[in-house]
Amino acid sequence: MQYKHDIRYGVSSFLPSVRRVALVAGGAVLAGALWWRKHPSACPYGQRFWVQPPHPLITRARLREVLAPVPGERVLEVGPGTGYYTLDMAEWVGPTGRVDIFDLQQEMLDHTARRARERGLASITATQGDAQRLPYAEATFDAAFLVAVLGEIPDQDVALAELARVLRPGGRLVVGELFGDPHWVSPRRLQQRGERAGLVFEHRRGSRLGYFARLRRTASAAGR
């Protein structure tokens, strides 16, 4: 009897501390997310487990629908991570097309290139660098896309202007965002930033929770 009482006493004194630990942990996660949002930086290769599972709402099928890739096109993907969308995009543009992947982290590019080789895809070209300065000539691409990347870039306006520059007049840019990502960019903010870069907001698929937005480069965007 004495033993039972002791156990009960132990459990009841233990519970508040569990609650406290949970609260502190939750607060720390929230504080980390807010800090990360205020200090944009790339998701490190060591944390690639965030981008490898299926992407709810921003699915590959939906990306295909919104970007509407055509065989033979040259498409730029900024921030491919481990290539969640890249390999399918290479199949959609076919062997006469080309997908250029561009990422800050060489390890992400190597990872994606390795997966492409395993799938027998030869039309992917990798280049390392910062999206705030793209090493491509004006009007190089028919289309470009970036998913869960824009908010990681310190100066989004500069990156969008660079994307507009390397797109051919009339070229499409698709931006994908998933709510919950600390770097999530709202559709409204994207539209405003796009307009400043000479990109007309055409339409959005999905909800604010997870969406792909399509913008189009206007003729006057070049050389901004």
Ligand SMILES: C[S@@+](CC[C@H](N)C(=O)[O-])C[C@H]1O[C@@H](n2cnc3c(N)ncnc32)[C@H](O)[C@@H]1O
């Ligand atoms: C959250 S991951 C998204 C990966 C992939 N798009 C996906 O949805 O699975 C962000 C990617 O963008 C890249 N990135 C972040 N900032 C960048 C920058 N300034 N220039 C180029 N790539 C950048 C990161 O290295 C990383 O590969």
